[in-house]
Each structure stands twice: as structure tokens, then as C-alpha cells.
Amino acid sequence: xxxxxTRIQFRVQVAEMLxxxxxxxxxxxxxxKGLCATQITERMIDxxxxxLLPQRNAMGGALxxxxxxxxxGEVRAGTLIIRKQKIWTIDMxxxxxxRRS
Numbered sequence: 001x002x003x004x005x006t007r008i009q010f011r012v013q014v015a016e017m018l019x020x021x022x023x024x025x026x027x028x029x030x031x032x033k034g035l036c037a038t039q040i041t042e043r044m045i046d047x048x049x050x051x052l053l054p055q056r057n058a059m060g061g062a063l064x065x066x067x068x069x070x071x072x073g074e075v076r077a078g079t080l081i082i083r084k085q086k087i088w089t090i091d092m093x094x095x096x097x098x099r100r101s
Contacts, residue, residue, distance in 0.1 A: 010052040011066045012099075017043055018069065018090040034072055034089035037063060063088050067098030 017040060024031045035043075037059040044053055054062040063069055068091040074084045 006052055009049075010054070010062065013044060013047075013049060013052060014040060014063065014066060014069065015090055015092070015095050018088060019092055022089060032087065034087040036075060036085040036087055038085060040088070060086065066090075066095070068092065068094030 018035060021031070021035050022033060025033045040063070041053060041056075041059065044050060053059075064071070069088055070091070071086040072089050073087050075087055076082055076084055
């Protein structure tokens with residue numbers, strides 16, 4: 001039961017981060033529309049929520065299983081190693097529908 005609760009908390013936190021980023025994009029079109037997995041991981045660690053994170057190699061799968069979250073493209077990014085990373089956004093209507101069920 002604890003694992004299921006952790007997964008739900010992870011999904012809610014990611015949805016809130018992506019919604020916040022989309023609101024920033026609406027106010028300032030120069031802001032990116034979504035976040036990559038690295039940015040999501042870093043923000044969760046900064047907020048002290050590292051216990052909610054899936055394993056590093058499972059982040060993409062965990063994001064794709066959240067209702068309403070989808071990949072909108074790729075960007076080349078990284079600190080030490082430059083590689084392609086997917087940019088994730090959320091459809092809050094679909095997420096809220098999942099959350100109510």
C-alpha cells in the first residue's frame with residue numbers, strides 16, 4: 001500500500017510542476033512550455049521529495065504513465081553529457097479526470 005501511495009504522490013507533484021510551468025509559459029512565451037525529466041528530478045530533489053522519485057532509468061516510463069502527461073518534443077541538453085531529452089507537458093483536464101476516479 002505504501003508503494004501505491006508513493007506513486008500517487010509522485011504523479012500529483014509532477015502534475016503540479018508541469019501545470020506551474022505551463023502557466024509561466026502563458027505569462028511569458030520565452031519560458032519553455034514543459035520540463036524535461038532532468039529538470040523534474042532536480043526540482044523534486046530541491047524540494048526534498050527525492051523519496052518519491054522512481055529509479056533514474058525508469059523516469060520516462062513513470063512520466064508516460066501519468067494521465068494527461070505527454071511528450072511534445074526533444075531538446076539537446078545535459079550538464080556533463082549532452083543528449084536528447086524529451087520535453088513533457090500536461091493536459092490538466094485529463095489529469096483531474098483521473099484524479100477524481
